[in-house]
Amino acid sequence: MKRIILFLVLLFLVGCSDKEVVSVPDDFSGKATTEVSYHTPPSRMTIGMIGDILLHNPLFTYDDYAYSFAEVKDSLESIDFLLANQESMPAGDIFDYSGYPAFNSPAHIIKGLQDVGVDMVSIANNHTLDRGEKGTLAAIENIKSYDMPYVGAYTSFEDQDELRIMTVNDITIGFLAYTYGTNGIPTPEGKDYLVARIDPKRISREVKAMKKLVDVAVVSMHWGNEYELSPNQTQKDLAQVIADAGGDIIFGHHPHVLQQFDLLEGENGNSTHVFYSLGNFFSGQKFEYTDIGGIARLTVEKNPSNAVSPITISEPSFFPTAVVKDAKGVFRVVPLKSVEAEKIVSNDWVIDHMNAVLFAE
Known part of the structure; x- marks a missing residue:
């Protein structure tokens, strides 16, 4: 019984x-x-990035950015974790607002990005030190005032050492960011934390260390030659350094135009997804192709039941966007498909240029 x-x-x-x-x-x-x-079901999330946010005149005069981003808001918000390259530093009204060559942007650009789904800003770029140490520190404090995570420039060595690790749907993601330079403006002596500069040995070391702590290691790279539609050899070599160190995703920017997507194999057989340049997302530049950008996106799945390969990154995609000046004289970001007849390239051209493995939403 x-x-x-x-x-x-x-x-x-x-x-x-x-x-x-x-x-x-x-x-x-x-x-x-x-x-x-114990059976743990797979977790899924999407991660993405938009390219350069460069507030030329008159963009830095706008009281808010809701109208400028309204037509792409749904596409941005559909991504679980979204980065942006905030290239013009938002030091705010401690200086006059300005565009090229020494940018200073209003603090509320951060709120504008936050309101359409941006979850983190990368601030390692060639304009990080445009207004010197004071401007960099002020910009970071403004970013922090909106509780916006940031990576690539820091207020101290302690801030730099604080790992940027986020958890989304039980998937841990670590972020690093670097720039090739700062337009000849030197970092103040003893304050290298102010901006993370590209150094292959440093990058390899930090990516390896980060990868031991997270499911996915993401690296934001400010690199390449401006206005060139293809990555140069330095970009390719650096991408391979990151791949060999175990980096999973590379989001590139700085050329202000779109460059291809590629899938690299690291020395340990791992795969690394590379968007070499995401182009300008929101700017007033007027050179060819500089009004074309987009939203890069990938899907990450974590399956703890697969002991060999618990993390899968797939479905790389790119949603092309364009900057237009409307009848009111206001600059806006819109889906490229809606205005391609007015632009130098078509939506299909962008998809093909980025790489045939990509697909538009």
């Missing part, structure tokens, strides 16, 4: 739990331990 009761209890537990219980043999004596395995 005891044996029957125990068996019924086990059946009840199976019916009330999502645990997978190994079947009980017919000759169960009550002495053996039943083996229980």
Whole structure:
């Protein structure tokens, strides 16, 4: 009788739990331990980035940016974790607002990005030190005032050492960011934390360290030659350094035009997704192709049941956008497809240029 009761209890537990219980043999004596395995369903999330935010005149005069981003808001908000390259530093009204060559942007650009779904800004770029140490520190304080995470420029060595690790749908993501330079403006002596500069050995070391702590390591790279539609050899070599170190995703910017997507293999057989340049997302530049940008996106899945490869990154895509000046004289970001007849390139050209493996939303 005891044996029957125990068996019924086990059946009840199976019916009330999502645990997978190994079947009980017919000759169960009550002495053996039943083996229980836990089934954790896969987790999924999307991650993406938009390119350069450069507030030329008159963009820095806008009281808010809701109208400028309204037509792409849904596409931006559809991504679970979204980065932006905030290239013009938002030091705010401690200086006059200005565009090229020494930018200073209003603090509320951060709120404008936040309101359309941006979750983190990369601020390692060639304009990080446009207004010197004072401007960099003020910009970071303004970014912090909106509770916006940032990466690539820091207020101290302690701030720099604080790892940028986010958890989305049980998936941990680590972020790093670097720039090739700062337009000849030197970093103040002893304050290298102010901006993270590209150094292959440093990048390799930091990516390896980050990868040990996270499911996905993301690197934001300010690199390449301006206005060139293809990555140069330095970009390709650096991308391979990151791939060999175990980096999973590279989002590139600085050329102000779109460059291709590629899938690299690291020295350990790992895959690294590379968007070499995301172009300008929101700017007043007037050179060819500089009014074309877009939204890069990938899907990350975590399956703890797969002990060999628990993390899968797939479905790289790119949603082309364009900057237009409307009848009111206001600069706006819109889907490229809606204005391609007015632009130098078509939506299909962008998809093909970025790489044939991509698909538009």
